[in-house]
Amino acid sequence: MxxxxxxxxxxxxxxxxxxxxxxxxxxxxxxxxxxxxxxxPSSSKESIRALHFEQRRDGLKDHRVFVRAALPKLEAYFANGSEVDPEKIQPRLELVEAGTWQSDLFRLASLSWSVPVSYGFGRRLRYLVWDDNNGKLIGIIALGDPVYNLRVRDEVIGWTVKDRSKRLVNVLDAYVLGAVPPYNMILGGKLVACLVRTKEVRDDFARKYGNTRGIISKKKKRAQLALITTSSSLGRSSVYNRLKLGSQPYLTPIGYTQGWGHFxxxxxxxxxxxxxxxxxxxxxxxxxxxxxxxxxxxxxxxxxxxxxxxxxxxxKHGIGREVYICEFASNARKLLRGESKKAIYRGLKSVSEVGALARARWMVPRAQTRTEYKDWKREQFAALVSFRRSRNEEPTNTPAQIVRKRETITGS
Known part of the structure; x- marks a missing residue:
């Protein structure tokens, strides 16, 4: 009809x-x-950031009272460029618990993202990534339940609908993943992304979710972390691409989403x-x-x-996100198809081991050729979590113009 x-x-x-x-x-x-x-209007990164402008502005307005209260207390945890010694960076993961000052710090750091981040849903593992060399924040990680329907993921695994229903419990999605200034200026984002695939994350997942009962299904599930997905909000990602340490790939691109959503x-x-x-x-x-x-x-x-x-x-906004997978277990696809019963974590490294490799592979070389990070002052972070207009800024600025000004601040 x-x-x-x-x-x-x-x-x-x-x-x-x-x-x-x-x-x-x-x-x-x-x-x-x-x-x-x-x-x-365009598929360029600048255009995509501009499209998120109003959504981000609304979010910062909603968090305005929180930022005013939290920033004076937590600003000291963000590094000055002069406090970062690339050759001595020592990453450490701290699992974040709700209702703590660490949770406030995570929230504050996430508000600096040019594309607003999700709060996640269902199971959640949130981390602060610290530099133990100076006690400053390198970045943040948040892992949560994956979306149920994701065509490119399901195709690369080789899932049937029944397989997915039974074994999606073994998959997480990295819905927040990145470094804060000045670490992002020396490819700290690559370090943070690699830290997702570490023994510490495996152990935290096993302790928290390895033997739980599904809220919807009410069934007891012995979850084994086999695969982590993530996606780039800005199309193709220069941070996630070619993300390998030695012979081990950490993130592998598998295709693009179809551009449906509500941002x-x-x-x-x-x-x-x-x-x-x-x-x-x-x-x-x-x-x-x-x-x-x-x-x-x-x-x-x-x-x-x-x-x-x-x-x-x-x-259908037409902005496809590039999707990546991190095969946490070496037999991840077989386990998710039901061809293996137990996850094999062969070659899985610790946070300190990954940190040493990433430091030598990316961060030290970048710091030697791009020294702007040394000029970063922690006081500049306030500009990333507010839309306060400077005296010289015209109120008629377009979203794209304001985004360009933000990029000048962050060096991203």
Whole structure:
């Protein structure tokens, strides 16, 4: 049966909300392709950062009170460039517990990302990466439950739907992964990414999740960490590509996502869409609880679009993320297909061993050729977690212009 078109009067709340959505997408630079889907203004990294601008601004506004309270207490944990000795960097992982000052430091560091980070869902392992040589923060890692449907991952594993349902418990996703200044200026991001595949992470996973009961399935699961996925928010990643130490690959590219998502719907607009569904007494307006999966926000937006008569294709933003896998176990794919029963962690190194290799392979050579990191002052970090306008900055700056200014600060 053919679906009836939704007709909305020009002066109703629905019409005003539709105009706001269209205006927001035009402001970001999206155009409508010939098939009705959205066409992004560009696939360059600068353009992608600019597309996330409003989402990031909304997030920083929401965290403004936290930043004002936490930054004076925690700023000392960020290094000056002069305090970093590349030849003596000694990484250490600290598992973060909720409600601690370490949790606040993790949150503060994550707010400096140019693309807003997720809070994760389900199982979570969050780490601060310390430099024990000077007691300063190198970066942060967060591992959580993976998305259920990820075509490129499932194809490379060779999963059936039944396989995935039974063995997804052996997979995590690195949803936060990176270094903070000044370590990011000397390829500290590569070090942090490699630290995901270490004995310490394996042991933490085994202690916390090796013998637990699924919240949704209620079944007891003997999970073995076999595979970690991650993706680059900016398309192809210069940090993750060719990530090998010796003969061991740490991250392997396997393809791109199809460009569906909701990053182009910022929190303020999402709140209006939820309010619209609430007034219509739609079930999705307040349906967010654990067990409904990570796509609740996507489904909520889709439901609001459907009620407004907007094509769901508007959720296809066209920005594909490059997906990478870290084969934690040497028999990861066989274990995930059910061809092996026990994960084999042959050749798995400790944090200190990986740190020594990454230091010699990337960080010391980069520090010798790119010495700008020495000029970094920890006081500059405040500019990364706020949108305070300088006296000389025009209020008409576009998102892309502000992003360029941010890159000048971080050297990224």
């Amino acid at each position: 053919k679906k009836r078109a939704v007709v909305i009067s020009a002066f109703t709340p629905e019409a005003r909300l539709k105009r706001r959505i269209r205006g927001h997408l035009r402001k970001l630079g999206f155009e409508h392709g010939p098939d009705g889907t959205l066409a992004p 182009h719907v910022p929190d303020s607009l999402f709140a209006d869409l939820r309010d619209y569904l609430r007034k219509k007494r739609h079930g999705y307006w307040d349906g967010h609880k654990f067990g409904e999966g990570p796509n609740w926000r996507l489904r909520t937006i889709r439901a609001a679009f459907d009620a407004l008569g907007i094509k769901p294709d508007w959720l």
